[in-house]
Amino acid sequence: MKVMGIVAGRHNGNSEIMVKEALLACQEAGAECTLINLFDYNILPCTGCEGCTMNMGEVAQGKGEYRGCVLKEKDDVDKLITAMQQQDGVIIGCPTYDLMPSSVYTRFAQRFLAYEQAFLLKIGALKEDKHCVAGLIAVGGSCHDWQGLTLETMAASMFTQSIQVVDQYMTTRVGRPGNVLLREDHLKRAHQMGENIIKAIQTPVGEREWLGDPDLGLCPNCHGGLIFKGDVHWDGIQFPFECAVCGAGGDLVKDENGKVKFVLAENGLCRDRNVDKCRDLHLDEIIETRIHFFQNIDQVKEKSGKYRDLKFPAV
Ligand SMILES: Cc1cc2nc3c(=O)[nH]c(=O)nc-3n(C[C@H](O)[C@H](O)[C@H](O)COP(=O)(O)O)c2cc1C
Structure with missing residues (x-):
């Protein structure tokens, strides 16, 4: 060991x-x-x-x-x-x-x-x-x-x-x-x-x-304590709440004792960053973003001059 x-x-x-x-x-x-x-x-x-x-x-x-x-x-x-x-x-x-x-x-x-x-x-x-x-x-x-x-x-x-x-x-x-x-x-x-x-x-x-x-923590998957209100992902998936660390998705609910719990959705682990298969999906997102970028590279070149030539004094 x-x-x-x-x-x-x-x-x-x-x-x-x-x-x-x-x-x-x-x-x-x-x-x-x-x-x-x-x-x-x-x-x-x-x-x-x-x-x-x-x-x-x-x-x-x-x-x-x-x-x-x-x-x-x-x-x-x-x-x-x-x-x-x-x-x-x-x-x-x-x-x-x-x-x-x-x-x-x-x-x-x-x-x-x-x-x-x-x-x-x-x-x-x-x-x-x-x-x-x-x-x-x-x-x-x-x-x-x-x-x-x-x-x-x-x-x-x-x-x-x-x-x-x-x-x-x-x-x-x-x-x-x-x-x-x-x-x-x-x-x-x-x-x-x-x-x-x-x-x-x-x-x-x-x-x-x-x-x-x-x-x-609150997350039953990774024990992280940072749960945030979910937004729509690049491929349309959305959860009411998500774990900021592992990407698990679910909802915040109160149990019979009034204690708040983060309950995972049925597909709540499909974004689990700790799983290679799920990270591959993230790679698909990166590839799609890159394809869009390279397909529109002429537009980027045309617009970038304004910012490249824009100078402000440094310290
Ligand atoms: C720049 C700086 C920022 C710090 N901010 C925090 C803080 O936000 N919260 C906290 O609990 N301690 C904070 N501390 C205290 C350190 O975490 C603490 O002294 C710790 O014991 C340092 O670890 P070390 O002895 O292993 O170097 C800060 C210390 C420094 C130098």
Whole structure:
């Protein structure tokens, strides 16, 4: 069993301590553990060039070879993701900055697209599907009310790697580095997360289940807490409400005790981003949008001059 801890917080900070405590449990169970702190690596932001997805489209149609990310030789991300894709489990600890994960984490995670695991497996660039599982730890100085986007954003970053999130925990009210050492409950829960990761790894892939707090979040599919009013999708599908993280669709209803529940529609998982088949449908949307763009490229060229030539002073 290989488990990697990924920390996006300060050295000797609260995220690092929580992840180390979780890794201890994995080590006790016999796992080979590694730990990286993202601050130690050069991680360039995704340039947004779309070179990877354009190239993936070509390769899928049998044209050419996959070149990977344009930044591949320029920073440490290739090394980090390559190591991550060899793991059976990952435990990620990230501080909340302004309600959301710190940018060190999102900068790293937004580079995952060029390494989309399902695609790399399909073209043989990745030999083995490790069916990796993840435990996510958010850390913040405040309670849930000031950390409302962290775990959800971290969970949303997992689908391009086809990583199954089996546990999540929000570490509340720890501010200064080491503050979490005063909170035995948090440390105990981190240890439990390590145990949960081992339990998931030792469970046959198709039988793996959520091992975190059963009441976490509203979504019965991914335990995310962000449910929004649904709009019409590109292909006409619409749900009254949707989960912002996994894309599950359904309705908000009150049970017999007056408790609000998010009940999935019959076809409510047809947009589940964690399922490769559903992500393929999203690819259809991207392809359709691109076809429309290229069919109308003359119009774009004609209109773009106005904006290209429009200049405002920078700072
Ligand atoms: C720029 C910045 C923004 C922050 N915003 C929040 C916030 O919105 N909510 C919160 O609970 N804590 C916030 N914090 C506090 C950190 O999450 C907290 O100090 C945490 O323990 C840092 O993790 P670390 O010790 O692993 O680095 C913020 C800290 C910084 C530096």
